[in-house]
Amino acid sequence: MKLDLAMQQVQDAECDLFEELTTFAERHAADSDVHHVAKLLASRCGIQLELLLPHADRYGAAGRSIDEPTDQPPDVIERARRLASEMLGKHELAGMLLLEDLRGLYLTAHRAELAWVVLEQAAKAARDVELLASARKGREEAERRWKWIRTKVKEASPQLLVAG
Amino acid sequence: MLGYDEQAHRSNDAMSGRTPDRIADIWGARTPFGRGDSWPVRVDELLVDGVREEEVTWVQSACVLCSNGCGLDIAVKDGRMVGVRGRAGDRVNHGRLGPKGLHGWKANNAPDRLTKPLVRRNGSLETSTWDEALDLVVERTRQVLNETGPLGLGFYNSGQLFLEDYYTLAVLVRAGLGTPHLDGNTRLCTATADAALKESFGCDGDPGSIEDFDLCDTLFLVGHNMAETQTVAWMRVLDRLAGPDPPTLIAVDPRRTKVAERAAVHLPIRGGTNLALLNAIQHELIASDRIDHAFVAAHTVGYEQLVENVAEYPPERAADICGVPAESIREAARLIGAAERLVSTCLQGVYQSHQATASAVQVNNIHLLRGMIGKPGCAPFQMNGQPTAQNTRETGANGDIGGLRNWQNEKHVEELAQSWNVDALQIPHAGPPTHVMQIFRYAEMGSVRFLWIIGTNPAVSLPNLERIRSILKRAGLFVVVSDAFLNETGELADVVLPTALWGEKTGTYTNYDRTVHLSEKAVDPPGDARSDLDILLDYARRLDLRDRDGKPLPPWDAPEGAFEAFKELTRGKLCDYSGLSYAKLRGSEGIQWPCTDASPDGTARLYTDHVFNTFPDECEDYGHDLLTGAARERKDYAELDPAGRAFLHPAEYAPPAESTRDEFPFQLVTGRTVYHWHTRTKTGRVGELNDAAPDVWVELTPEDAVELAIGEGDVVRVESPRGAVEGRARLTGGRRGVVFVPFHYGSWQDRTDRGPNERAANELTIAAWDPVSKQPTVKSSAVRVTRIAASGGVPAPAPTTTASEPALTLRRGDCS
Numbered sequence: 012m013k014l015d016l017a018m019q020q021v022q023d024a025e026c027d028l029f030e031e032l033t034t035f036a037e038r039h040a041a042d043s044d045v046h047h048v049a050k051l052l053a054s055r056c057g058i059q060l061e062l063l064l065p066h067a068d069r070y071g072a073a074g075r076s077i078d079e080p081t082d083q084p085p086d087v088i089e090r091a092r093r094l095a096s097e098m099l100g101k102h103e104l105a106g107m108l109l110l111e112d113l114r115g116l117y118l119t120a121h122r123a124e125l126a127w128v129v130l131e132q133a134a135k136a137a138r139d140v141e142l143l144a145s146a147r148k149g150r151e152e153a154e155r156r157w158k159w160i161r162t163k164v165k166e167a168s169p170q171l172l173v174a175g
Numbered sequence: 176m177l178g179y180d181e182q183a184h185r186s187n188d189a190m191s192g193r194t195p196d197r198i199a200d201i202w203g204a205r206t207p208f209g210r211g212d213s214w215p216v217r218v219d220e221l222l223v224d225g226v227r228e229e230e231v232t233w234v235q236s237a238c239v240l241c242s243n244g245c246g247l248d249i250a251v252k253d254g255r256m257v258g259v260r261g262r263a264g265d266r267v268n269h270g271r272l273g274p275k276g277l278h279g280w281k282a283n284n285a286p287d288r289l290t291k292p293l294v295r296r297n298g299s300l301e302t303s304t305w306d307e308a309l310d311l312v313v314e315r316t317r318q319v320l321n322e323t324g325p326l327g328l329g330f331y332n333s334g335q336l337f338l339e340d341y342y343t344l345a346v347l348v349r350a351g352l353g354t355p356h357l358d359g360n361t362r363l364c365t366a367t368a369d370a371a372l373k374e375s376f377g378c379d380g381d382p383g384s385i386e387d388f389d390l391c392d393t394l395f396l397v398g399h400n401m402a403e404t405q406t407v408a409w410m411r412v413l414d415r416l417a418g419p420d421p422p423t424l425i426a427v428d429p430r431r432t433k434v435a436e437r438a439a440v441h442l443p444i445r446g447g448t449n450l451a452l453l454n455a456i457q458h459e460l461i462a463s464d465r466i467d468h469a470f471v472a473a474h475t476v477g478y479e480q481l482v483e484n485v486a487e488y489p490p491e492r493a494a495d496i497c498g499v500p501a502e503s504i505r506e507a508a509r510l511i512g513a514a515e516r517l518v519s520t521c522l523q524g525v526y527q528s529h530q531a532t533a534s535a536v537q538v539n540n541i542h543l544l545r546g547m548i549g550k551p552g553c554a555p556f557q558m559n560g561q562p563t564a565q566n567t568r569e570t571g572a573n574g575d576i577g578g579l580r581n582w583q584n585e586k587h588v589e590e591l592a593q594s595w596n597v598d599a600l601q602i603p604h605a606g607p608p609t610h611v612m613q614i615f616r617y618a619e620m621g622s623v624r625f626l627w628i629i630g631t632n633p634a635v636s637l638p639n640l641e642r643i644r645s646i647l648k649r650a651g652l653f654v655v656v657s658d659a660f661l662n663e664t665g666e667l668a669d670v671v672l673p674t675a676l677w678g679e680k681t682g683t684y685t686n687y688d689r690t691v692h693l694s695e696k697a698v699d700p701p702g703d704a705r706s707d708l709d710i711l712l713d714y715a716r717r718l719d720l721r722d723r724d725g726k727p728l729p730p731w732d733a734p735e736g737a738f739e740a741f742k743e744l745t746r747g748k749l750c751d752y753s754g755l756s757y758a759k760l761r762g763s764e765g766i767q768w769p770c771t772d773a774s775p776d777g778t779a780r781l782y783t784d785h786v787f788n789t790f791p792d793e794c795e796d797y798g799h800d801l802l803t804g805a806a807r808e809r810k811d812y813a814e815l816d817p818a819g820r821a822f823l824h825p826a827e828y829a830p831p832a833e834s835t836r837d838e839f840p841f842q843l844v845t846g847r848t849v850y851h852w853h854t855r856t857k858t859g860r861v862g863e864l865n866d867a868a869p870d871v872w873v874e875l876t877p878e879d880a881v882e883l884a885i886g887e888g889d890v891v892r893v894e895s896p897r898g899a900v901e902g903r904a905r906l907t908g909g910r911r912g913v914v915f916v917p918f919h920y921g922s923w924q925d926r927t928d929r930g931p932n933e934r935a936a937n938e939l940t941i942a943a944w945d946p947v948s949k950q951p952t953v954k955s956s957a958v959r960v961t962r963i964a965a966s967g968g969v970p971a972p973a974p975t976t977t978a979s980e981p982a983l984t985l986r987r988g989d990c991s
Contacts, residue, residue: 042616043942044949047832048803055829103621158805165806166613169355169605174326174622 014137015072017130018063021149022075024123028156029056029077031119035112041100042109045163052156059152062145069139106171110164117160124153195219197274198867201849201976202402202410207418211390214411218270221277222250222258231257235761237684237692239335239677240275240852242365242559243267243405244686246765247276249678249697256283256678256698264764267385267690273406274850278864280678282857283698288659289673290702300661300671305703305713308670312627313717315653315669319625320352325603329356329614329623332572333630334364334561337682337694339737340707341563341572342744344629346729347711349571350595351720355603356623358611359573360631360853362950364560366610367526368687369568369575370948371535371557373796375543376821377789378749379568379579382781383518383554384767385688388412390552393514394422395507397538398449398524399558402433403849403977409434423514425507427452428524429844430874430915431908432978440507443910444497446842447529447831447955453537454828455493456508457485460544465512467546474785475543476815477823484825496828498910516552517545523560523846528954532947533801533826540823548821549782556687563684569750570741574608574949578744579795582607583809586792594744596722607806610949611637612942619646627655629707630674634663635854635921638940638951639897640932657710662856663921674707675700676857681734682708683760689767689778691752693760708734746771749781749788789817801826804946831955832943839895839957841879841914845936846954849977851919859924870927871902871934872971874915875960877982880906887981888966895958898938901929904962905971908982914958915979 032053040046057077067074099105127150134143195203197219206215222228233248246265250258259280261270292308293300319327330348332341341359348357361369372379388394388411402409415421416437426438427449435441444452460466461482471478490501490508497504511517519542521535528534539555547553559565571577580587582604592599609617615637617623626647637643647654647667656668665671679700685691700706705713712732720728731737735757746753751769754777760766767777788794797812799805801824815822835842850867851858858864873891875883885891885904893900893914900916909915918936925934932938940953973979 041619043612044616044944044946047943048946050832051829052803101619101621106620106622155800155803155805158800159803162804162806166606169603170326170617170622174323174617 012070012137014070014133017126017133018067018070018072021063021123021126021130022060024126025056025059026075026077028119028123029053031116032056035116038096038112039100039109040096041105045109048159052159055152059149062149066139066142066145103175106167106175110167110171113160113164113167117157117164120153120157120160124150124157127153195221195277197272197277198850198863199976201274201406202413203271205417206414208389208414209419210392210415212418214269214389214414216263216269218261218263219272219277220258220260226250226252226257233260234695234697235262236678236694236697238272238276239562239684240279241273241405242562242564242687243407244562244684244690244692245272245276245407246692247272249280251697254698256280262764266764267686268407271407271410274864275852275858276407278861279852279857281861283676283678285660285860287661287860288701288704289661289671290704291673292703293661293671295669300668308672309713309717312655312670312714315625316718323622323624325352325354326356327622327624328352328354329618329626331611331614331626331628331631331633332359332567334359334361334564334567335677336563336630336707337680337684337734338563338566338570338741339682339734340711341566341570342737342741343708343711343729345571345577346595347715347720349576349602350591350597351715351718351728353601353603355606356609356614356617357572358609358614359567360611360633360636361561361564361567361573362611363636364523364526365564365568366574366950367531367535367945367948368521368557368559370532371521371539374532374536374798374801374822374824374947375539376782376787377794377796377817379575379795380689380749380781381554381556381687382548383556383688384779385690386779387518387552387554389415391422391516391518392552393425393510393517395425395511395517395519396434397427397453397519397521398526398528399520399522400428400430400432400434400524400846400978401520404522404560404847405558406849423510425510429910429913430978439510440503442497442499442503442507444499445910446844446913448497448828449525449528449534450530450537450826451488451493451496451828452504453534453541454485454488455490455504456511457481457537457540457544458488459490459505459508460512460541461485463509463512466544470546470785471544474787474820475823476817476820477825481540481823481825484827487827511541514545514547517542517547518552518554518556520556520558522558524954526948526950527952529831529952530826530829531945531950531952536801536824536826543821543823549780549785554780559687562686565685565687565689569685569745571608574610575795576604576608578748579750580748581795581797583797584792595728596724596726597728598723612944612949612951615643615646618649618652621651624651625653627657628664628668629657632662632664632854632856632921634667635935635937636918638937638953639942640935640937641898642942657707658856659704660856660860662854663923672710673702673704674710675704679704680706680708683738685768690765691755691760691768691770692765693757708737786819787821789819789821798822799947801947802829832952833941833955833957835912835957839959840912841958841960842912843893843895843939843956843958844913844915844954845918845940846915847919848917848974848979850974851917853919854921855919855923868917868972868974870972871900871917871920871936872905872973872979873900873902873960874905874907874909874973874979876909876911877906878911880904883960883962885960885962886966888968888970889962890964890966892961892963893939893958895939895941895956897941899933900936900938901933901963903966903969903971905973905979906982907979914960918953
């Protein structure tokens with residue numbers, strides 16, 4: 012059994028995606044639409060990892076969690092960061108940066124989904140009903156993320172590439 | 176039949192020859208009636224002093240100051256409006272009018288109407304001719320078309336134009352110019368109603384009839400201060416409450432509104448938590464098996480997933496999230512579960528709040544679970560805010576594309592192309608029509624360089640105003656404003672075009688229960704002001720827009736032509752207008768669409784056969800993931816195999832974009848007062864309405880006020896990370912931790928020594944919106960409140976007749 016490996020891959024992928032979503036949200040603070048949803052999805056990566064906690068022990072995998080800063084950053088820093096993003100965000104090229112970042116994010120989100128698919132398949136083969144239920148939940152959340160990114164790419168590209 | 180001959184009843188005021196006082200006595204005298212009886216007629220009439228009834232000519236119309244759309248006649252004497260009278264036979268109001276309906280028309284006669292176009296020369300707006308102004312607009316349009324293409328053009332219109340104006344605009348923009356950047360300020364009021372109806376039933380269009388309020392035994396009002404937002408609908412409910420067999424009322428609202436005061440259960444939930452509450456109510460309905468299993472099995476999809484989702488929301492969990500007792504949630508669910516005829520409504524407390532579409536959809540779910548839809552006395556109402564909002568959606572002058580068609584469905588787009596006689600590729604449909612906040616975002620980044628704003632005031636009404644102003648002032652953005660008055664947005668424009676108001680042009684509009692009214696031109700517009708339809712057609716002709724055969728586009732040259740063309744566009748669609756005509760609407764009591772040759776009197780209720788508009792070839796939208804707004808594509812939708820069944824969409828609660836924290840410990844809720852409309856462009860110019868609520872105020876609870884050492888009337892400063900507002904404090908009986916600020920007030924008429932931009936609630940609001948409906952979440956920002964100055968004995972300029980009534984009776988000496 013190498014289910015611990017499959018779990019680790021899910022954990023790695025979720026942690027990567029968390030990082031990328033968080034950076035993305037900050038970089039695109041001026042784009043309120045993607046900013047808020049990206050922050051929300053990042054916060055849900057931790058919930059994804061929690062799905063594995065009840066199963067990790069059984070397969071000798073370490074449980075993991077995401078160290079989200081518990082306190083809000085000081086408002087002065089937040090404001091400075093926001094201001095920088097908003098100033099850059101007024102530039103016409105901010106749109107191209109958005110599209111480029113969405114492409115990168117799409118790949119990371121897909122990598123995470125695939126990790127869940129692998130785990131789900133393994134859980135099926137291992138006939139571990141509880142793990143299977145968790146993996147299915149995790150995979151559904153993982154699908155929602157790339158579908159959202161795809162929607163945003165479809166919405167953003169006409170304006171950026173034709174009117175930019 | 177109304178049977179108003181035998182029941183005809185004039186309000187006491189009218190009988191005694193006095194003007195009914197809808198300022199102090201907002202809802203007027205009661206005319207009680209029992210369940211299923213006809214609502215008695217009560218005619219509210221106002222004529223200016225000295226004018227006698229026999230001197231006036233009455234011209235048929237309907238009110239445009241809320242989505243109820245009350246039928247009224249305009250009194251004309253010597254070419255001037257001199258009053259109004261509710262139409263006794265109208266199915267919507269049975270003669271009644273509210274404060275804005277009775278007084279609002281006076282704005283037409285205001286001395287500062289715009290009468291000539293204005294053009295910015297050397298930095299200031301100066302009078303010009305129509306030729307000069309429109310040629311300049313056309314020249315800039317051509318320049319942007321040449322340099323950037325159609326995606327460089329944006330249009331933002333209103334929820335108060337007429338169907339004919341909207342349809343002209345939609346054809347001009349979508350077929351003529353070919354840009355997707357056309358939205359309406361209905362984005363701020365009914366975008367979520369539209370989205371929720373599409374998500375659940377496959378198509379826009381409220382299924383119920385206003386008469387369902389006469390028939391219901393239970394009324395569930397979610398985030399809907401009906402007493403102030405739809406005064407005449409509330410009169411109807413008050414008359415039911417005063418009659419035999421009254422309905423049981425359940426109200427969800429953080430404020431102690433007049434609705435809440437009459438409710439059997441009032442749930443003053445924490446802002447932004449509607450979804451958790453509604454999930455818990457469904458949890459209870461399922462736990463107590465108040466489910467119409469046969470209906471669910473035959474007419475819905477998604478029941479298992481819904482059950483799985485709401486299992487996570489026992490009342491105790493929702494009680495934690497929402498901050499109300501679990502027992503109250505259980506009691507509300509028990510009443511809803513016991514209902515035999517349930518009517519529910521949602522308005523801005525849902526639509527402008529966090530997780531708007533996801534929450535509105537849960538109300539649809541409740542009706543589906545109980546099988547209470549498409550039959551008398553049973554309907555979920557996804558309410559509209561504005562009087563003609565329904566028409567922006569139907570014509571495609573907002574985020575839709577015309578005739579309730581689906582932009583992702585090539586066949587639907589081809590139908591539009593046939594109707595407009597243009598190539599389907601000319602009609603932008605690479606993505607959904609662009610919502611207003613995104614249009615402004617494109618303008619901020621410089622790719623939208625021309626923005627025409629029609630009949631709305633984004634410099635006061637959009638969230639995060641500092642940013643909106645900076646965009647409107649951006650060098651390189653050419654701003655055109657069409658309006659009857661020079662408002663805060665007009666001040667920032669390059670060209671201002673004077674428009675005719677309601678009563679000065681002919682057209683139709685449709686209220687939330689699909690009732691279509693005709694409004695005839697009663698008087699001429701002042702000076703050189705012209706109707707929006709005229710202005711748009713003139714612009715189209717000057718641009719020389721043409722169809723495939725070289726004919727002018729749009730092809731009509733008057734309102735009736737636009738109406739006739741629109742009728743054809745809707746033939747066979749859910750919003751079928753094909754059986755209507757101006758002639759038929761003239762003298763009518765209001766007719767509900769669909770109205771066809773087969774149903775010439777209109778249709779009271781949709782989906783009476785419980786076959787919903789969800790077939791993939793027919794539906795208006797393939798739907799979204801309610802949490803993120805990820806759009807479903809056709810294949811995803813077809814996989815769900817709805818085949819005429821409605822959707823039971825589950826949705827999980829997520830925390831709001833901005834939470835309260837130490838520095839900003841209060842939750843800001845913005846909203847309306849009964850006396851005003853939007854940014855007061857009209858109502859602020861009517862003495863009675865203005866005097867009733869002349870300036871901004873800040874509501875907080877007495878408990879919070881004590882902690883902050885704030886007394887009634889003290890001047891307080893409300894600050895968010897984005898801006899500040901100053902106003903006098905009113906201590907009201909709302910929810911602790913919530914601060915309410917009315918959103919009507921901008922810099923216009925501000926005669927205090929506040930800073931230049933310290934009166935508009937939207938200085939504070941966050942730029943965040945619902946991921947599905949794109950409706951700004953203006954009811955969910957975090958703020959702090961500080962005391963600036965003592966009241967000096969002056970109370971807050973807030974009405975005492977409404978939700979802003981003081982928690983304790985104000986006595987002399989109460990103000991510090």
